[in-house]
Amino acid sequence: xxxxxxxxxxxxxxxxxxxxxxxxxxxxKVALLESKSGDQIGVKTCGDGLGLHHxxxxxxxxxxxxxxxxxxxxxxxxISPDQKTTLIVRGEGYVLDRFAWGKWxxxxxxxxxxxxxxxxxxxxxxxxxxxxxxxxxxxxxxGVAKEFRARVVIDxxxxxxxxxxxxxxxxxxxxxxxEDVSHAYREIIYSEEPLENPQYIKIYLDMVVAxxxxxxxxxxxxTMLNVGLGIWGILKxxxxxxxxxxxxxxxxxRGKYHIGGGFIPTRRPLKSxxxxxxxxxxxxxxxxxxxxxxxxxxxxxxxxxxxxxxxKAFEKGDxxxxxxxxxxxxxxxxxxxxxxxxxxxxxxxxxxxxxxxNFGLSRKILTEDEIYHLAAxxxxxxxxxxxxxxxxxxxRPALLRKLSTSIQYAKEIGDLYLAYPEDRAGLERWHAExxxxxxxxxxxxxxxxxxxx
Ligand SMILES: Cc1cc2nc3c(=O)[nH]c(=O)nc-3n(C[C@H](O)[C@H](O)[C@H](O)COP(=O)(O)OP(=O)(O)OC[C@H]3O[C@@H](n4cnc5c(N)ncnc54)[C@H](O)[C@@H]3O)c2cc1C
Numbered sequence: 244x245x246x247x248x249x250x251x252x253x254x255x256x257x258x259x260x261x262x263x264x265x266x267x268x269x270x271x272k273v274a275l276l277e278s279k280s281g282d283q284i285g286v287k288t289c290g291d292g293l294g295l296h297h298x299x300x301x302x303x304x305x306x307x308x309x310x311x312x313x314x315x316x317x318x319x320x321x322i323s324p325d326q327k328t329t330l331i332v333r334g335e336g337y338v339l340d341r342f343a344w345g346k347w348x349x350x351x352x353x354x355x356x357x358x359x360x361x362x363x364x365x366x367x368x369x370x371x372x373x374x375x376x377x378x379x380x381x382x383x384x385x386g387v388a389k390e391f392r393a394r395v396v397i398d399x400x401x402x403x404x405x406x407x408x409x410x411x412x413x414x415x416x417x418x419x420x421x422e423d424v425s426h427a428y429r430e431i432i433y434s435e436e437p438l439e440n441p442q443y444i445k446i447y448l449d450m451v452v453a454x455x456x457x458x459x460x461x462x463x464x465x466t467m468l469n470v471g472l473g474i475w476g477i478l479k480x481x482x483x484x485x486x487x488x489x490x491x492x493x494x495x496x497r498g499k500y501h502i503g504g505g506f507i508p509t510r511r512p513l514k515s516x517x518x519x520x521x522x523x524x525x526x527x528x529x530x531x532x533x534x535x536x537x538x539x540x541x542x543x544x545x546x547x548x549x550x551x552x553x554x555k556a557f558e559k560g561d562x563x564x565x566x567x568x569x570x571x572x573x574x575x576x577x578x579x580x581x582x583x584x585x586x587x588x589x590x591x592x593x594x595x596x597x598x599x600x601n602f603g604l605s606r607k608i609l610t611e612d613e614i615y616h617l618a619a620x621x622x623x624x625x626x627x628x629x630x631x632x633x634x635x636x637x638x639r640p641a642l643l644r645k646l647s648t649s650i651q652y653a654k655e656i657g658d659l660y661l662a663y664p665e666d667r668a669g670l671e672r673w674h675a676e677x678x679x680x681x682x683x684x685x686x687x688x689x690x691x692x693x694x695x696x
Contacts, residue, residue, distance in 0.1 A: 244389045248274040250553065251378050251393040252357075253365035253406055255279075256287060258525025258542035259399030260348035264305060265550035267355035271557060274391050275352055276380055280362035285345025288503030289539070290429060291469050292316070292444055292461050295335040297540030304547065308347045313463045314338040317442045321614065323604040324449040324597035330604060331443070332611045338444070338461050338469065339539075363389070368396060368406045368521065374562070375520035378406065394562045395553050396521045399546075402506050404527040407518075414564075414670070415518040419529065420694045421476040423510030425456050425536050428482035429471025430502040435495035437465035446535075448600050452489040454478055455593040456536070467500065473536050475593055476506065509533040511586040511681075512579040512660065514674055515667075517567040522549045530574075533582060533589040534617075541578060548573045568666055575663035584657035587681075588617060591649035591688055599642050606637060608646065645688055652684035 250266050252259045255277035263275040277284060291313075298307055318333040353359050362383045369377035369390060377392035398406035402424070410416040438445075441462040448457050455475025462468050470490060474482045483504060508529035516528045524530070525542035532541065552570040556562050595603075603609070609617065637643060659680060664673050682692045 244387065246274060246389065246391045248272045248358075248391060248393045249557065250274070250395045250397060251276065251391040252397040252399055253378055253380075254398070254400035254527070255284065255349050255352070255359065255361075256345065256399060256401055256525060256542065257348060257539050258527070258546050259397065260345070260352045261301070261305075261543055262397055262399060262524060262546035262550050263352035263357035264348065264355045265546060266553060267352060267357040268304075269550065269554045271554070273352075273357040274360060274393070275349070275357045276360045276363040276365050276378065276391065277349070278362070278364040278383065280383070284349055284361060285342045285347075286501075287341055287345055288427075288429060288501075288505050289341050290427075290459060290461050290471060290537075291339045291341040291463070292537060293337050293339055293539050294537075295337070297543055298337065300547075301543050305351060308343075311340055311344040311347050312337040313340040314441065316444055318444075320440065320443045320445045321604070321611075322445060322447045323601050324447075324451070325601045326447075327601070328604040330607075330611050330614065332615045334615050336444075338463050340463070360391075365400060365405055367409050370410070373519055375406075375410070375518065394520065395556065395567075397524060397549070397553075398521060398527045399524040399542075400527050402508055402526040402529075404523060404529075407521065407523045407527060410518060410521070413518045414515040414667075415513070415521060415523060417513050417515075419508050419510070421479070422694050423508060423529075424476035425473040425507045425509045426476055426480070426482050426504070427456075427471060427473040427507055427536065428486050428504035429459075429469055430486070430491075431463070431467065431469050431500040432494060433497040433500065434466050434468055435497050438462050438468060441465040448604070450595070450597050450600070452485055453482075454480065458486075458490055466497075468494070470494070473507065473509075507531055507536045507538065509536055509586075509589060511583045511656075511677075512575065514670065515564075515568075516545070516549075516571055516574060517564055519564045519567075520562050522553070522567055522570055524549055528574075530578070530582070533586040534592070541582075544578055545574065548577065564667065572663060572665060575660050579663065580657045580660035583660040583677075584653040585617075587653040587656050587684060588649055590685065590690060591645060594645070594688055594690065595642075599639075602639055602642065603646075608637075608643070648684070648687050652680065652687075656680050656684070 249271040445460040453472040456473035458472035524545040530541035531538035
């Protein structure tokens with residue numbers, strides 16, 4: 244059985260549902276394939292935190308349903324491993340009713356005219372004459388195989404990136420190395436004891452509990468808490484074990500609303516997010532913030548940027564990599580360069596131990612404002628001068644040198660991503676420079692060369 248559309252979107256998470264909404268609104272015939280069906284649509288294992296700026300940006304295109312915002316957040320409490328220091332980082336956002344959010348976005352896509360195929364699992368891209376021209380799928384319950392043909396295919400299947408990863412030999416199929424992912428586990432629990440300051444999400448840095456990551460409490464209200472952790476993928480540890488050993492015993496649990504785990508790409512941008520007839524969005528495009536693993540906002544952003552380029556491609560009647568490349572350029576200039584900067588800092592943070600973190604937080608090597616700028620917006624260069632001064636009188640010259648080196652390289656690598664090539668011709672030369680710079684940096688902070696997956 245073959246269906247014909249303008250665009251086939253595989254995966255109805257935040258990225259796929261929002262892209263389907265935008266493209267259907269632009270008048271294109273869109274098929275949205277989703278493995279889940281019925282009540283499961285919209286269900287996603289997540290920390291459910293979303294910065295206000297992402298919501299504001301989305302509101303230009305789609306008015307959010309207020310029911311999806313469960314708790315208005317005023318900022319973050321960042322807590323040191325010894326729990327002696329708490330930094331209050333201000334920054335507004337929400338803890339979402341994530342399932343309501345997911346369902347709402349899919350409903351909006353359908354209302355805009357996209358056709359939802361629930362219970363349909365995309366299995367492979369259809370490639371003809373060097374272009375993706377559709378998707379093979381299986382209807383889960385009946386087992387019936389189908390083909391969905393289209394001028395453009397969107398891979399928004401989440402971190403598994405089911406379609407782009409099958410395009411072996413294509414630029415867009417770049418695999419994820421275990422060093423570049425986080426393994427996360429979280430439970431939404433009902434606690435007997437109300438949490439203090441539920442208007443603040445809590446982030447606990449602790450390299451024993453969450454090596455190479457952090458553990459969190461994101462309150463949906465004072466007693467309904469999203470509690471979880473992320474661990475650096477290269478360590479190959481099951482995060483649920485540490486959750487049950489170290490985190491769960493801290494709570495008097497009255498019940499559990501949902502439990503689950505997943506993996507999150509936490510890395511620099513992919514070399515390319517496009518190929519002939521295909522683009523990747525959200526987690527499938529590894530678009531996540533590498534420092535804190537938040538990717539809902541980037542799922543929205545990639546949907547927005549790619550749908551602009553796809554709409555233009557329809558105006559031109561050309562769906563080649565050359566035309567779709569503009570999405571790469573928009574992405575790198577808007578977010579990719581900051582993602583690369585944050586990836587440099589992420590690698591540095593993963594080399595620290597609890598002692599370094601206790602010291603750094605207690606001495607306020609970075610103030611709350613600086614942390615907000617670093618984590619949410621990218622690096623702030625004035626920090627370099629500050630580190631130079633501090634190195635002279637604080638007792639940890641090696642740590643401060645590592646921090647200032649990282650900020651310096653974050654700036655240089657970010658600048659390289661800002662100079663991402665306008666077309667594929669310049670890509671290999673550009674990428675060789677990126678690898679060279681990363682390797683210089685990695686050597687300075689005691690990591691080996693960039694791994695190849
Ligand atoms: C434990 C955890 C905590 C997190 N906490 C936060 C947080 O607090 N804030 C934040 O911003 N981000 C957080 N993230 C990351 C965030 O959830 C993702 O970045 C975001 O959901 C990515 O959206 P997406 O649409 O790209 O992918 P997804 O939301 O994963 O959607 C992919 C969709 O594709 C469907 N699918 C998969 N394979 C197929 C297939 N073969 N065929 C058809 N459909 C398919 C899936 O069922 C799913 O609906 C967290 C992630 C985890 C795992």
